Amino acid sequence: MPDAEQPQELPGRLLTDPEMIDACRVRDFSKVFRLVKTKAGIYPSTIARRCDLTPSRVGEVIAGQRKLQHMDVIERIADGLRIPGHMLGLARRSWETPQVLAVVERETPQVPRTEPQESASPPGPDVDGILALATRTSLSAATLEAFRSSIEDYWRRDDQHGGEALRPAIVGQLRYVVGLLKENRPPSIQKGLYGIAAELARLTGWTYFDARQDNQARAYFTQALQLAKGIDDRQFMANVLACMSLQATYQDKPADSLALVTAAQDQARSAAGTTPRVLSMLSMREAFAHAAIGNQAATHRAIGEAHRHFEQIKSSDPDPSWVTYFDEPKLIVDTGIAHGRLGEAKTAEPLIADALRREDRTNQRGRAFHSFWLARTQLDQGKLDQACHTATQALEPASAVASERVSGHLREFYGQLAPHRQEPVALAFEARLRELLPPVSGQLHP
Template sequence: MTNAAFEGLLLAAGYGNAHAAFARQLNHAGRDQGTWRYDAASVYWWLRGRRPGENVQVAMAEILTRKLGRLVTATEMGFGAADNAGACVYPPSIDGAIDTAEQIWMTLAKQLSPQVSGALDRGKALQAALGWRYDLPDATVSQKGRQQVTSTDVQSLYALADHFTALDRRHGSGSLRTRTLMADFLVRQVAIMLRGTYTDAVGRDLMRAAAMLSGQLAFMSYDAGDHGAAQRHVTVALRLAKAADDRLYGAHLLANLATQAVYLGHARDAARLAEAAIDGAGRAPAAVLARLHATAATAYGQSGERRPCQLALASAERALGRTGTERSPRWVTYFSPAHLAGAALRCLGDLHLYSQALGHAPDALTLDSENTRTRALHIALVAMTHARARDTDAACDWGRKLAQHTAGIQSARVQKRVRELASTLNPQQASPQVNEVLHALAAIPTAM
């Protein structure tokens, strides 16, 4: 289907048979943005329905305004508003992935959609899993652009990814400013590098680094409660991981998507995503397998499937026991016995096996000091499990600890667990100690 509005404007401006000339003008106009590498083929795909990013549309409108001698707006070009659901589609090509990545990063960087951007699209999540798992690998990712990209350039991106990850674990992701700053960096630096010149080897490393940064932004959006944005970021990260030929990080991203589905109550879809991650990871390092099986366990626990849940937990425990014997990817080193204990605490509690669940509580709290948010999440789990087991005294003790450990953390997930605990205790508010805890929980700041 042709974009008739855009085609008409190109014809009127003298670019009807000169798509390459229009692309050159666009590349020149975008030099302040970095390296744009559009050509006649890019114009062809825009005419056939592909939607360029907002900043690209602005530059297009400026070129057409000068040529036609009248104001041309981005709306007049017929691309329409950003389709949030459509942006969750797994890009079939590397160029499509780069275009999509730039578009969603720009949207966040410019705060073009300041409100929460929609719910998780479960159908598109499963489609992304299928695309990542079964699409053919990319023969090459080498490109030629204006800026040379080296291995040293890529290493700097890994360092930055580590920095944002540390900030997220310590403070949570509720601040829109933090996510906006990260997206702005992705637009101004990473998108430019993706459109640069690099060999296949450097390109795959670059795709991996970009996938990690986009994956981190996805997790931060999920933690902030912006589930539509989280899905868009993780979907493009999956495609970049595919281009990097990094099946392990792709499996990790898919497990993150499964974790998000569990959070939203879509247990069966979460189980499918987790199993697809395990299948796609293949003969993975033990730490990766431990994390993936733990995610599957939480999905099965939420859906009430006791046997699959217990089998997944056992697999995770066996894998974690082997982690000292082999090297693990940098991004999974966070997953510790405390994280597995937290998963066990959650899924066994969901199965109403409260005594077994609480047996994991001490280990769930043996976290490194930088895991501030995870500590709060696990304390809330312990309190909730006691409350569900009708041990009100213990639930109140842990509720007081939760109120003390949430200071400085901006996380929609933490806030949700605070509300769940308050709701569970609320029927007993006539009790002085319960009333005291409810007041302490209500005093926790909710501004995100």
């Protein structure tokens, strides 16, 4: 497209209009298009051309006769009309103000010395500007600790309830912390802020991964990697790469998964002070990748390495907070899952069952996910009654947590029951599945 036809940014007054913000938040494109027409002078024919839509389709949307829900269409609208990604629940768009490590789209607003003037560039949500104005004071180590405490709380609540409801708060805090990075700070404070921003970006990526929104997840994982690289935190870079490896495993991209976890291990080994717990976790992710490929010998070797590193853990080890979740029950259940991925159900079943008995009952997603794997290994051995009973037990915690990843696995389990669909235990599971995990809009149970 010639430069003269490049889309121009929408007026700041429109992007900060509460009506526009609300319409974008709920993706009401009928209202978005009307506001763009009336307040920015961009008519439907131009909207259609910019967003690669037909004029008739735009007209139907404005008239309320059609809904736009496909992610690729929403991304085209964001890019064509220059609506910042965060307003539509998307990752930061490539055309937004380039900043090496930021998800914000502009410089943090400065305190005006005279009467306030309308910003020439689109500011973010009102709350971001207010918070930025309210923090023109020096930050202390205690402030950084407060940020870290909030991140730990986010993770706990994510385990209990899922990340869907938490995501707006996490993204807002990420944007806020990145804004703080633009001010001059003492090196120790600046490094701490980079680390906090990296953790928030990884957490955001995780919530998208758990929602099975893989493009957004990868974008935030990549950003977390960049932030950690900015302060040469190689252990955290290894952690992010391990997350991306796990994502690739679930996307059925085992070669990518293995490449990413190998890079993670390289980063961890090159870092000073990498703890045995971190190395154990990474070895287990390697085992997942090999199991997805179907390489039995390599999977068993990686499992052995994970257990060898775990045996070297000492209570005095300076483990990063982000790896403390990898305790003995987690090691055992992941060992079982790796065997299960290889089809070694007889070996996997007692390991997963033992870990479930010892697992923290407040971790709703973990219990549902691991129960699914236990049911799958039981079904693989022909234990239909046990498998359906276990899967039914998984439905209760799964219904308490917003995790499309877990819900999707339980629907997949129902699909695996196809040969036994008329058996009473399978019918009972189906009835409970429909009761507790009704299909999302536009999706049917298998």
